[in-house]
Amino acid sequence: xxxIESIAAAVTGCALPVGELSxxxxxxxxxxxxxxxxxxxxxxxxxxxxxxxxxxxxxxRAGVWEPGRTAGALRVHTGRARGGRFRPHITMxxxxxxxxxxxxxxxxxxxxxxxxxxxxxxxxxLSPAGASYEALxxxxxxx
Numbered sequence: 001x002x003x004i005e006s007i008a009a010a011v012t013g014c015a016l017p018v019g020e021l022s023x024x025x026x027x028x029x030x031x032x033x034x035x036x037x038x039x040x041x042x043x044x045x046x047x048x049x050x051x052x053x054x055x056x057x058x059x060x061r062a063g064v065w066e067p068g069r070t071a072g073a074l075r076v077h078t079g080r081a082r083g084g085r086f087r088p089h090i091t092m093x094x095x096x097x098x099x100x101x102x103x104x105x106x107x108x109x110x111x112x113x114x115x116x117x118x119x120x121x122x123x124x125x126l127s128p129a130g131a132s133y134e135a136l137x138x139x140x141x142x143x
Contacts, residue, residue, distance in 0.1 A: 003064055004123075004136060006062050006063075006064050007059065007062070007064050007065075007121060008121050008136055008137035009062070010055075010058040010059050010061070010062040010064065011055055011058065011059070011119060011121050011137065011139070012119065012121070012137050012138070012139035013058060013139075014051075014054040014055055014057075014058045014119075015051075015118070015119040015139040015140060015141050016047065016050060016051045016054055016141065017047065017141050018043070018045075018047040018048045018051055018115075018116055018141060019044065019045055019047050019115060020044060020113050020114070020115050021041050021042065021043060021044070021048060021088075021113065021114060021115070021116065022041070022042045022044070022111070022112065022113040022114075023039050023040075023041065023042075023090075023109050023110070023111075023112040023113070024039065024040040024041065024042040024109070025039070025040050025106075025108070025109065026038070026039050026040075026092075026106035026107070026108075026109055027039070027040055027089070027106070028106075029087075029089065029091075034095060035094060035095050036091050036092075036093065036094050036095065037091075037092045037093045037094075037095075037106075038089040038090060038091045038092055039089060039090050039092060039109050040087070040088065040089050041088035041089055041090060042088075043088055048088050049086055049088075051119070051141075052086045052088075053086075055119075094131070116141055117140060117141060118138045118139060118140050118141060119138070119139050119140075119141055120135050120137070120138045121135070121136045121137040121138070122134065122135055122136065123136050
């Protein structure tokens, strides 16, 4: 698919080093009607936010993304809620539609940190058995 090639070229062309990141508080997303359990990622130097802005800018310049755009089966997820701010996180689990949450209180996450090595473009496929992910392109986060 030509659109995927354009996205891959745009995304991998803007890989920036982000340095050390740490796992922060657990959270329900979205907060009002949770559909996912996630842990927030703390961006110590603001480099992850800069990388996000570089990716969003590259996708917009390539003409393959604009906020809320969906083209057929293609949906580019930039990690930003509709009209909201970028909120770095790792999704830990997704809730089934109609799943009722009892206790919403979450325990603290352990103190963990990591340094990402690459920017990877994934294709996700959703099915009743769960999601599967396929890496389509990757670029090292240069130092």
